[in-house]
Amino acid sequence: MSLPKLFLHVQDPLLASDLLALKGVQQYELNVSYQEECWLQQLAISQCDVAIIEVSSADSDSLQGLVDHPLLSQTEFLFFSKGEPAPMLDQLIQKGAGFHYRAPFNVKSVESSLNEVFNELSVPQQYDNPQASYLDQFGLLVGSSSAMHSLYRTIRKVANTNTNAFIIGESGTGKELIANTLHVVSHRADGPFVAINCGALSPELIDSELFGHVKGAFTGAHKDHQGVFEQAEGGTLFLDEVTEMPFEYQVKLLRVLESGEYKPVGAQQVKKTNVRIVAATNRILSDAIRDDVFREDLYFRLAQFPIMSPPLREREGDACGLAQHFLAYRNAQDGQQKQLSASSLEKISQYSWPGNVRELKHAIERAYILADQTILPEHLITNALNDQAENSKTSGIPIGMRLDDIEKIAILKTLKNNDGNRTDTANQLGISIKTLYNKLDKYEYVQEL
Template sequence: MASPTLFYHLLHPQTATLLLKAPSCGRFNKIASITELPWLTQLEASNADVAIIEVSQLGQADYDCLTDNALMSDIEFIFLSEGKPNPHLDKLMSKGAGYHFRQPYNMELIDDTLNDFAQDLLLESTKRQQVLSSELDQYGLLVGSSRAMHKLYRTVRKVAVTESNVLIVGESGAGKELVANTIHLASNRANEPFIAINCGALSPELVDSELFGHVKGAFTGAHRDHRGVFDQAEGGTLFLDEITEMPIDHQVKLLRVLENSEYRPIGSTSLKKANVRIVAATNRDPASAIEQGLFREDLYFRLAHFPIRVPPLRDRGDDISGLAKHFLAYRNVAEKLTKTFTPEAISFIQQQRWTGNVRELKHAIERAYILADDTIDQSHFNTFETESKPENTTDKIQVPSGMRLDEIEKVAIFQALDKAGGNKNETAEQLGISVKTLYNKLSKYEDNSSTD
C-alpha cells in the first residue's frame, strides 16, 4: 500500500474484500482477496491484521454476523462505500467497528490510517517481545546469542565430557560460576553434587575445616563432625571460586589433594580419597597473580588442564540489550506484570560499558524494575546516583517512599557493588560488613531470583 495509485487498483469494484497482513509489523502486504462466500469464514481463518471491505456487496446477514463477532476486536476494519445511507452499516459503526470512508476516497487519509495501524502493531509486537519473552540462545545455564558466547558454548560442550580440571578466567560478574555449573550439568557427573565455595570469603582460621572437614572435638568449638567440601562434592564437581584469593600457605594443602587425591579431616586419624572434578575460577590474570605471589605456579598447572576465558559483557554486542530484555521478561513473569523499556532506555543500556558485567546489568535492571511503574526509562537507571556536593555536606540517596527496608538494603548493596566494579572486598569495606556477610546476602538474592 505504498502508493495511492497501487491502492486504487486494489480497490477495483470487482473485489469485495481485501485482507492485509503486516510483515514484521511494518507496512502491509496483501495476502488474499475474498470474492466468494462464505467470506466471513475465510476472514476468520486469514490471521489478518487489517481488513478493507467494500460494502456494496454485503447483505443484512453479513452485517448481523459481524455485529457481535470476536473479529471486531481482533482485526482493524476499514469500510468503503459509495455514500448511500446504510442503516446496517450505521449500526455496525455505532459499536466501534472501525473506519468508514465514503467516495470520493481521500487516498492520503486512508494511507495515514494504515500507517497508524502499522505503528500500533509494531508497538504491540515490540512490547510482547520485550516483556514476555527472551530472544537469546541458551546452552545449559548460559544465555546469549553473540559469536563470543557461541564459541564459549562449543568449548564448554567439548571439555564437559572429559575429566580434566578446568580453570575459568573472567572479570567479576561475567558468569564464571554459570560456566562451571554448565560444565557439571553437561558432564558424566551431572547426577552427583555440584558444590561451590568462594575462596576469598573463607576465614583463614577455618580454611582447612571448610575444605577437608573436621571431627568432633578437633578444636575449640568443634561440637560435632563437619564434612568439608571435598566430602560434600564426592563423585561430583567442586567449584573453587576466586582461587587466587586463597591464602598462599593454604594453596599448598590444596595442591597435595590434587596430586594424590587424598586428604585428612582435622582431628581424624584416617585418610579419605577424593573423587571430585575440580573447576576453579579467578577474575585475575593468572600470570600476573603468579608474578605478584598471590598464586602458586604449580597449583596453576594442576588446575589449568583446560583454561577457559569468559568474554566480558562489553564484547558481546547485542547480548547487552538482549540480556536486559531477558531479565525483564523473567521478572515480569514472576511478578505477573508487563513492564516495558522505552527505546531510550534500551539505547542507554546498550551504550554502557558494564564494568561489573552481567551481574551489574542484572542488578541495574532489578533496581529499575522496583522504581518503575509500567515503563522503565533512562531516569530509572540514574535515581540512586549520588550528586556532587561540597565536602562539608553529606551525600544523600533518594529512596522512593513505600520501599521495604530489605529492598533498600538490596539496592544499596547492588549500588556499592556496581561502583566497586564487582570487587567484593572493596564493596564489603564500603558497606562496613565482612566479605562473608556480603557473599551470604548476594547468595540469598540469587536464590530468590532463581525461584521467582
Template sequence: MNQARLFLHLHSAELSTQLLCAEQAKGFVLCQSELSQPWVEQLQASQADLALIEYHQAEAEQYQLLQQTELLSSTEFIFVSQGVPDPALDQLMRKGACYHFRQPLDLPVLLDVLQDFKQQFSSAAVKPKPLCSELDQFGLLVGSSPQMLQLYRTLRKVAPSKSNVLIIGESGAGKELVANTLHLASAQAHQPFVAINCGALSPELVDSELFGHVKGSFTGALRDHQGVFAQAKGGTLFLDEITEMPLEQQVKLLRVLETGEYRPVGSNKTELAEVRVVAATNRDPQQAIADGMFREDLYFRLAQFPLQVPSLRQRQGDIAGLARHFLAYCNSREQQHKALSTQAEQAILRYDWPGNVRELKHAIERAFILADNELKTEHLFPAAVAAGATVPELPVMPLEQLEKVAILAALERNQGNKTDTAQQLGISIKTLYNKLEKYQQAS
C-alpha cells in the first residue's frame, strides 16, 4: 500500500525539527517546501495527501491563490498561526474543513491529529474533505478543551459517511456550526448547505417549505416554489429544532427518509430526496418522545449517528480563551486594542453561561461597545451590577430559574422584540411565547 504524503511548509526551525523527529510523522512520505519559493505551487507538485502550513500574513497572496485551486477539496490541511485575527485565514476555514492550531502550540495534540490522519489514509478507501487567539479550530468550531478536540475527531470520522446525524445540545452551544462543519468536512462540501428552523414554520406552510409547491396549488401560491429538499439537492439539509415540528409533518418527513422520495404540494410528479439530513434539538430526545413531541420512529431514522455538543459549562478550559478570541476579533474589526480586566476575566470564569457560547459572544461584543480601553465586570454584566447582585452568585439558582432570567434579560435587551429575542436565544417564536405565558401564569 502506498504511503500517504505529508507536505510541510514551516518557518519555525524548532517546530520542523520536532515534527521530523516525531514517531507520528514516520508513516508519511515527507515533502518540505523551499521557503524562498511560493509554497502553493510546491504543494500542487507534491501531490500530498496532507499539508501542514505555518501561517504567515506576509504570504497573503498564497492563501488567495490556494482558494483558486482544487487543493482544498483534494488535500487535508492543518494550519498553525500566532492567533492574530486574519480575514484570509478565516475565509479558508469557511471554504474547507481544516484544522487550525494557534500558538502556543500543544505539540502532543498536533501529533495525535497526525496519527489520526495516518490511520485514516492507511485504512480508508474514501477520505473526507477537511475544513474548517490561542484556541484551536476545526472548520467553524473553536476550542481546545478535551471535549472539543474529541468532537473534532468524531466529526472527521462521521463526515465521509452518508448517515443521518442528530445533533443534541443546549441552545447557544453551536449546533448549527457543528452541522455546517460536518458539511464542510464531507465530500459534498461544494454542494449546498441549507438550514431551516422547524420551530419557526407555521403549520400551514410546513409542507410547502419542506417539499415545495406548484403554482395554483393553494390560495396565495402565485408561482412555483422550491422546498428545502430541492434547494439542498446533492448537499446537506439541516433541520434545526426538529422536536418543534408538528407531528403531522414528522410523519411526512419520516416517509421521505424511508422512501427517499417526496412530492411537491399540488404536483403529480415524485422527486428524489438527494440530500444528507442533519437534524438538531435542544431537548432530551427521549423526554421529547415521552412528552409526545417527537416520534420515536423518526428519532431512530434521524439518529443513525447521534452527536452530543458540550455546553460551555462543560468546556471549562475554553471559557476564558473564547472570551479573548471574541475580543481579538472585535479589536481587529474596529482597529482597537481593548483588553479584559483581571476582575472581568475572573467573573467570566465564575459565571455559569446558561446561554452558552452565544451568550458569551454577545456579552463580549456588548462590553466592547461600552468599554473605553478595558472591559470590566460592569460592562459584561450591566444588569446584575446595576441591581447590586454579585456575578459569582448568578448561577446559584435552579436551572429553570436561570433560563427565565436569560429569556427576560434577552427580551429587555431587544426592547420587547420577540422575533429577535427568539433568534438570539436559539428557540422558536412558539417556544418563547409558551415560556412567557408560563411565567405570567406563575406570577
C-alpha cells in the first residue's frame, strides 16, 4: 500500500527542523514546497493528503483562494502562525479546514494529529474470515480507501454548519447514503431525514409534493397534505437527481432557498422553513447548465459546499472489501459460511465496476445464490456480461427495420434493464430525461407496478 502524502511549506528553519524530526512526519511520503512559488498551486498539483502550512502576512491571496477550492475538503490542513490575527485563516478553520497551531508550538500535539490522520489513511486489507467485514464505517458509509477517508473528513466539516451541500457523482456511488450520513452526524440528527427523487415528480403535482396543499385546493385534494419542506422541518431535505426537475419549476425552489418561505397550494398563510438542503445529481453540471436543463443560479444556491462521491474504480482496495462486507452480512443473515475464492477476489479487483457499489452488491447477491460454499469467478455476473447477453438478443434485428422501431426497442429494453429507473435509462441512452418522457408518451408506455 502506498504511503499517504504530506505537503510541507515552512519558512522558519527551526520550525522546519523540529517538524522533520517528528516520527509522525517520517511515516508520510514528503513533498517540500518551493518557497518562491505559490504554495496553493503547488499543493493542488501534488495531490497530497495532508498539508503543513506556515502562514505569513504574504499568504493572504493563497488563503483567500483556498476558501472555495476543492482542496479544502480533500486535504487535512495543519496551519502554523505566530498568533497575529488573521481573519481569513479564522474563516478557514471555522469551515473545518483542520488545525491552527500558534507559537509557541506543542510538537507532541502536532505529532498526535499527524498520527491520527495517518491511521485514517492507512488501513491494512484482509479477507480471510467470511464472517467479518474489514472496512471502516462512518455513519451509513463503509470504505477504507483514502478516497473514502477524505469523504469522511469532508462530511465532518460540513456537518457542523447549516450550509447547503451538493453531492455530485455517478449513479450507484451511494449519494443518498452520503446525504443521510451528513444528517446523522450533524446537529440536526434528532430531526427527520426526508428524501425525494426530483426526476420522478409528476409535473402536475410538483407544487403539492414540495410545498403541500390544503383540502379543496384542487380536484382530488380531499385532505390537507404536508409537502417535503414541512415533513423535513428541523431536519434535512435530500433532493435526489435535482437536475431532472422540470426547468420551469426550478425557479420556485430557488425562491424558497432565497427567502426561506413557501406557501402550500391553496393556502393563504406563508410558512417559514427550517431545513438543511442536500441535493444530488449524476449529471455533469456544466453540461446541464449549458443545455438549459438546470438553472445556474439554483446551482449556486444549492452548492454552497460541493461534495464529490467517488466512483468505485477510484477507491483502491474497497471493491474487494465491499464484496467481503456484503458477503459477511449475508452469511450472518442466513447462518452460512460462504467465502470468496482468490480468483474471485482478483476478478473483483480488476473489473472497473461501471455501475459502482450498486452493481457490486447485486453481483455478490447473485453469486451468493449460485454458489455452494465457495464463490468462484463464474458466479460473478457483472453488467458487462449482461450487456453481452442483451447484444446477442438484439443481434437478430432484421435488416431494413425502421429506425424509429429500433429506437423504441432500445429505449424499452434499457428501461426494463434499469427496473423502470428513467434517470439511469436516459443517461445510458445519452438523451435528456425530458426527451425520454416524450418518447414514452409517444409509445403510450405505462410502467408496470
